[in-house]
Amino acid sequence: MSKIKVGVLGATGMVGQNYVRLLENHPWFEVSFVAASPSSAGKKYSEAVSGRWHMPVPVPDAVKGLVVEDASQVAKAVGKCAFVFSALEMDKQAVQNLECEYAAHDIAVVSNASAHRWTEDVPMLIPEINPDHLAAVETQRRNRGWQKGFIVVKPNCSLQSYLTPVYALMQAGYEVRRMILATMQAVSGAGYPGVASMDIVDNVIPFIGGEEEKSEKEPLKILGRIEGGKFVNDASLVISAHCNRVPVVDGHTACVSIEFGPKKPSKDEVLAVWRKFRAVPQELKLPLAPLQPIIYLDAANRPQPRKDRDNDKAMAVTIGRLRECPVFDLRFVGLSHNTVRGAAGGGILNAELLKAQGFLD
Amino acid sequence: MSKIKVGVLGATGMVGQNYVRLLENHPWFEVSFVAASPSSAGKKYSEAVSGRWHMPVPVPDAVKGLVVEDASQVAKAVGKCAFVFSALEMDKQAVQNLECEYAAHDIAVVSNASAHRWTEDVPMLIPEINPDHLAAVETQRRNRGWQKGFIVVKPNCSLQSYLTPVYALMQAGYEVRRMILATMQAVSGAGYPGVASMDIVDNVIPFIGGEEEKSEKEPLKILGRIEGGKFVNDASLVISAHCNRVPVVDGHTACVSIEFGPKKPSKDEVLAVWRKFRAVPQELKLPLAPLQPIIYLDAANRPQPRKDRDNDKAMAVTIGRLRECPVFDLRFVGLSHNTVRGAAGGGILNAELLKAQGFLD
């Protein structure tokens, strides 16, 4: 089987670089098109990222020589790739328009950008949680007159550390009513140059613009349902998120207190739910799917970002410290790799799901 | 007025060093006695701390030449000092016994150790909150047949970042019922050598042994009252604390969500309470008392440990980000300097209160 040709929009930025890195040797996809801002357009990819390649491996040979295109010239992509990963960094309206334009040109868009997360016919996917939201793709095409194109997005990186474990409990029949959580987020989440070193060496920044709102609201759409072709948010859950930046390179950690509805699981029941949790990406054996989406560690002082972020190709959520909460019912610590599971890796898993379910044919 | 002679027990450890540093040039007290473990006994203080002096200033000249005594030989202290600061690092029972022995020798003990925090006639003091708990000193002397000696303790460093602001609200008539909070604590809190660098560079440790229990329970005694000569814990408040270690040298940060009783203040009312809050240490103009115990910063991304921990002689609590909590009522971020306000500085403030109220005459 020949591989599906894919493009990367915003290919020279941090998320774009992660796409290029993670797609090297991918069994289904190969990067055939890279696009970025006009300032990079016309350069070879290796030149465009020279001096600002942040990956721990060299630029893949297969991408080095690709000429970077101007991402706003959509016609350049036609015929060069079946779909694109969007890591565009522009203002919201510009990203919305550009992603729609790609879709209108029969090029599916698997996006990391936040622009379309609240567009009413665009699904915000975590493949382990809401693969059924892909039903919105048909609605989207119908609404907009697109033939093959469509847009799917992934949520913010901060919520990956806790939403899958919470969803697993909901799915097992335990209503979760309220959550108060605090995140300790890695500097890579802010892109490059992102956080100034003067702000983070020997320091913590207890604020990340827009992050708390995303962490509180995006889960409600992901956990929601489709009614009459529209997304209806989950109305049973309320979240309070305190988001902090800490001197960690990669890996977002979250301390979470949860309150259940009347049916409250014991700690053993929670552990059993987490340990046996498997979902569609595991059933479909998607290449980048973690074998075990939720890894629970028994050691008293885990998970820790540097030691656990790379678990299972950096795609697993690692959990620990499940214990009673004096105020709510239970509390735990969750961790996920923000630039892999929470960004490019999550985008690739979305694309793998789309491919496996026939949306990219 | 000649200065009161004081001793430091555990003088060679990190907290002891901070006492020695902070007492240099103190207007009321002068260090005349230093004691530590038998391995340091007999050495000059400057030799005993050679190669492990962690303060950012040199060893004070007045202490350099003092001969370190064995802290367990209580008789050595008699006649050399009016009271001692205890920063003993031994097992709980040994600390309890030794501190009692000092008290029995007419030497008051102002302790940083946790050993006597739950002893039923020993007050656990934050001078801005419960100076009235000093009434227990008389009970203590009566119970134990001590003449001049007594023991007072200070609470754990972690709770200094949020308890004073919460108390200020309670004092203003707003009942606080529930709090869920997460701390990001500095490595200096673990003493020396303490946290291994392999555990904290590019990392977070979401666990500190015993810290969550202390953070949850000690406030209840501090906020409690004395009835029939015994401490009765506050029964109206429940706390859930998630305690984390982060790569910060000094300064504990806390993200706090609070639920009030039926009477709920507006944000403006909270700010007004905090800004005008002054307490006994301020009225008495104690030398190390912060002029303003609670400093509120308006900037969206403050407080930050490196930038705000030294506010007002490192004795103030700095607060920011007061905002609505989607789950409880309000939330904020608090910060205090753990080795000053939360340790030696807090101990000195306790001693200043004792002196001002006639307990050290």
Next chain:
Amino acid sequence: MSKIKVGVLGATGMVGQNYVRLLENHPWFEVSFVAASPSSAGKKYSEAVSGRWHMPVPVPDAVKGLVVEDASQVAKAVGKCAFVFSALEMDKQAVQNLECEYAAHDIAVVSNASAHRWTEDVPMLIPEINPDHLAAVETQRRNRGWQKGFIVVKPNCSLQSYLTPVYALMQAGYEVRRMILATMQAVSGAGYPGVASMDIVDNVIPFIGGEEEKSEKEPLKILGRIEGGKFVNDASLVISAHCNRVPVVDGHTACVSIEFGPKKPSKDEVLAVWRKFRAVPQELKLPLAPLQPIIYLDAANRPQPRKDRDNDKAMAVTIGRLRECPVFDLRFVGLSHNTVRGAAGGGILNAELLKAQGFLD
């Protein structure tokens, strides 16, 4: 005596903020004029630095309300200040022109900028080393037709960690012929935002643009002499500097190997020279002069930036590890505080020297 009114050019940047901070309560000078780029002009200083004030103390009350002027409108400064500290961040030619314009308006310029370091009649000062270079001020006025104005500059921050100790040896009669050194420099040296956190957490950057050249060449002018009204570089010394950025907030450390001429001091002779070294700033008792310009520590593992950078008002050079060099003669480790001694503090010391010697009357 009323204080001399001074201005700060580039007052909103990192170096400018340090000037504002360090001049609070200065016995001789008071800030009466602040200027920056047009984007800050017209705002109150406290507004102009809001959200980007990086000092560990609040904005001084006396400066908060000053209206920031456009630094390029030189006439605004006339009558408002006797001299200015220049921390301008513009291209070299623009800084040169603007500093000359201030001087032409009878406003002396004490500059941190590198623009005029190699201008042939401008002295590059370290008050402990070459106060005699102030003779160039007269030449400068004559050359340029200035009445009261003039320009003096300070050298790059990196060389402060080793040049004074090396000069002390030269002054004691030991020729120093060759030096190979490696620096480990703090992130604050790059200003704000400066070094990206993604480049420095768990990392070292073995390159700082232009820094090695400055570290190798500027000492030659400082150690040089004036002949016929012109600076003649020292020709006896050759330096090789390897400059590195490390995850340290403040404090530049240097590892130095030195080769003497035929007359080689013993280690004891070197220590004696360093310990007794005092210079013009000490004789004049300049307010910010360190009492002892070179502090030697005996402990095997010192100096260390976090523990020693603040020695003597952060104005001393702290030295340690003097030992034989297998290749050259001796080697040692030097440390100085880059944003105080190496930047604003060094500038203020220059101004104090100028004042004490009658150049600012």
Next chain:
Amino acid sequence: MSKIKVGVLGATGMVGQNYVRLLENHPWFEVSFVAASPSSAGKKYSEAVSGRWHMPVPVPDAVKGLVVEDASQVAKAVGKCAFVFSALEMDKQAVQNLECEYAAHDIAVVSNASAHRWTEDVPMLIPEINPDHLAAVETQRRNRGWQKGFIVVKPNCSLQSYLTPVYALMQAGYEVRRMILATMQAVSGAGYPGVASMDIVDNVIPFIGGEEEKSEKEPLKILGRIEGGKFVNDASLVISAHCNRVPVVDGHTACVSIEFGPKKPSKDEVLAVWRKFRAVPQELKLPLAPLQPIIYLDAANRPQPRKDRDNDKAMAVTIGRLRECPVFDLRFVGLSHNTVRGAAGGGILNAELLKAQGFLD
């Protein structure tokens, strides 16, 4: 081909854990025996490292269940493994004796310990440099009456960052006479708990006990020759090493100035030598050998530890910044991964060389 059974002495420490991790799935070797101090003896390996497993991957399944033996009971290893990797952490004499005892029991010892580095018939190996030193194995057996056993050691981790590139130049005919270098070494080099976080967050420690001596002397044996069955040190080279600890997890960086003999290569010649350098491990295609032992990066600011330490299985030396030295001839920056290339990975490469050359049959 069935795999060769190997033991790990000191298996629970940091280096031992790295052996266990790196040998998982090794094509030639499998861990069949683990030994440590008496306190771990009798436990399953997974229990013995519980709470102190520092690797970024889980304990390999094949080792989890092995019972840890007391390393001092040599007889326990007989029949269980063909050779052992020694990562013993005991005093020098004890390690010397114990390693000899293993050898006397027909068990070859491939050691990371420093105890036998200067034993006169023990080779100190870097497979790319002195594979011919294995001739000493026969001498060793003859001297000591050992049949199959022998001891080979690897040098200190610090010199791996620069010795191979320097050797490559020597081998190409350029005599290197003098080197002055400064290292910036990772905290993992100090083992666990090793460096206290209070000593390294926002700090540099300009001293590592014994490290400068090792860095200066060990190269002379490695570059030396065997004459009459004895090692004769290289006498043409003198090294001065300044060793520093920096807040980096893994990867030692070195800034190196070198002086050649009369025949001086140009920069282009040096680059050509480095780029084409291949040695015995590459010719033999040893499994853990880097394809290219010396990787030169053109970017002005590389190598950097976090970004380059993992190059080619973390076994390559990465070099950059080759440029003129004002004092000597040329200078450059070198980097290698201290716990892989500089410790367990280097030990495994030694064993692979031994196997390929018939010493482990």
